[in-house]
Amino acid sequence: MKFLATVCLIFALFFEVLGFKNSVCNQEPRGYVDTYIICAGYMPRFTYYAESNSCQEYIYNGCFEICGLPHSGNGDGKRSCMGFFPxxxxxxxxxxxxxxxxxxxxxxxxxxxxxxxxxxxxxx
Incomplete structure (x- = not known):
């Protein structure tokens, strides 16, 4: 019985990995804002607070709000993001x-x- 369960588990894992490869690895990479914004940056930045007369660190995720993004200039309504993530x-x-x-x-x-x-x- 343990052997049969092990075989079933191996087949399930094999098909899970195969499914991942087919669904993810064959996608064309995209890096522009389409409909949704996915921001995954982790960039330490500093900002000045007048109340405390000090600079404080914050983490910037790589994206502005959609209305704050600069226009790409190509006239198609797509906007570019300013991150640089190898x-x-x-x-x-x-x-x-x-x-x-x-x-x-x-x-x-x-x-x-x-x-x-x-x-x-x-x-x-």
Missing amino acids: SWSYNSDKNECIEFIYGGCGGNDNRFGSKEICEDKCLE
Whole structure:
């Protein structure tokens, strides 16, 4: 009985990993604001508070509110984000992980923090 349960668990994990690879690794990387904003930055910044006459640190996530974003200038209504996050994405045509700069907004799950993680999740 334990053997059968182990076999079922192995098959379930195999199909879970296979499903992840097919659903995530074949997405084209995106880095612009589409409909929703996904901001995942972690950038320490400082601001001045007049009340206390001091500078205090805060964490900036890489995105402004949608109305505060600068217009991209291309006339299509899309706006760019100001982040600069070196990231990795799987390229299914080349079967390799490639580096790109993520702006901090939009995007999809085909974005990894390192080449090693990308290769671990996506390479055959």
